[in-house]
Amino acid sequence: MQINTDLLQKISSAAARNLDSYLQKALTASAEHGSFGMQMLDQLHEKLPRTSCNDCGRCCNSVSIFSLEYHRLIREVMATWPPERLRRLVQSALRFDLRQAEAGKEKRLRCIFRDDESKVCLVHPVRPFACRIFGLLKEDGKRECEEVKDLNRPETVITQDYLVSLQAKVLENSESYRPFPDEEAIHFFPFEFWFFRYIFSPERALQIYREILVPMSTPLTKLWHKHLELPTAP
Numbered sequence: 652m653q654i655n656t657d658l659l660q661k662i663s664s665a666a667a668r669n670l671d672s673y674l675q676k677a678l679t680a681s682a683e684h685g686s687f688g689m690q691m692l693d694q695l696h697e698k699l700p701r702t703s704c705n706d707c708g709r710c711c712n713s714v715s716i717f718s719l720e721y722h723r724l725i726r727e728v729m730a731t732w733p734p735e736r737l738r739r740l741v742q743s744a745l746r747f748d749l750r751q752a753e754a755g756k757e758k759r760l761r762c763i764f765r766d767d768e769s770k771v772c773l774v775h776p777v778r779p780f781a782c783r784i785f786g787l788l789k790e791d792g793k794r795e796c797e798e799v800k801d802l803n804r805p806e807t808v809i810t811q812d813y814l815v816s817l818q819a820k821v822l823e824n825s826e827s828y829r830p831f832p833d834e835e836a837i838h839f840f841p842f843e844f845w846f847f848r849y850i851f852s853p854e855r856a857l858q859i860y861r862e863i864l865v866p867m868s869t870p871l872t873k874l875w876h877k878h879l880e881l882p883t884a885p
């Protein structure tokens with residue numbers, strides 16, 4: 652499937668006109684969500700080991716997160732960032748076409764919270780499960796990134812089952828949507844999906860997901876390959 656460039660163009664031009672109202676909508680939605688589930692989420696995040704790596708940022712692409720994690724991120728920046736910085740964040744969320752990147756032969760959407768200049772994650776204390784777990788799960792004895800060091804002594808054994816058990820309560824308390832009609836509803840979507848879900852509507856966000864975010868990201872394209880019109884690149 653090709654990116655729906657008309658839809659992308661519409662979003663980009665609306666971004667300039669409506670930035671402040673979109674910012675307000677995003678902040679209001681997370682303020683109205685309230686602190687429900689936030690403490691639980693923090694406690695579950697803390698159950699994963701502290702890690703270190705060389706912070707190259709290669710893995711900092713838009714990861715799929717729960718709705719609770721989306722609200723946690725927005726509530727954190729709302730509480731700690733000045734208004735102009737929040738405006739820049741929303742501008743970046745709306746102009747996701749400017750965050751397209753290549754990773755080898757694959758396409759990625761850079762994470763909105765990665766500051767490539769200072770090489771930091773701007774929301775490190777509240778980063779989602781997907782970021783915390785990266786490099787900890789071992790497949791065939793190998794980590795996704797060999798630079799990741801588990802700082803716990805002895806090292807915590809992280810398995811897929813342990814992760815699923817940690818996430819069970821978050822899953823119960825997060826929203827889910829069905830991206831394609833003949834698929835089960837899922838709870839994980841990129842930050843951008845949740846952003847558009849709260850400033851527009853779930854239907855609009857699902858259209859953006861299917862027609863822009865999925866074709867823009869090779870991992871998502873692979874995930875939904877059977878629903879797309881064109882084969883993925885070799």
Ligand code: SF4
Binds near residue numbers: 705707710711786796
């Ligand atoms: S986990 Fe690995 S790829 Fe990601 S920032 Fe750290 S060193 Fe880079």
Ligand code: SF4
Binds near residue numbers: 762765778
């Ligand atoms: S939230 Fe932080 S750690 Fe996670 S992908 Fe974004 S920049 Fe990287």
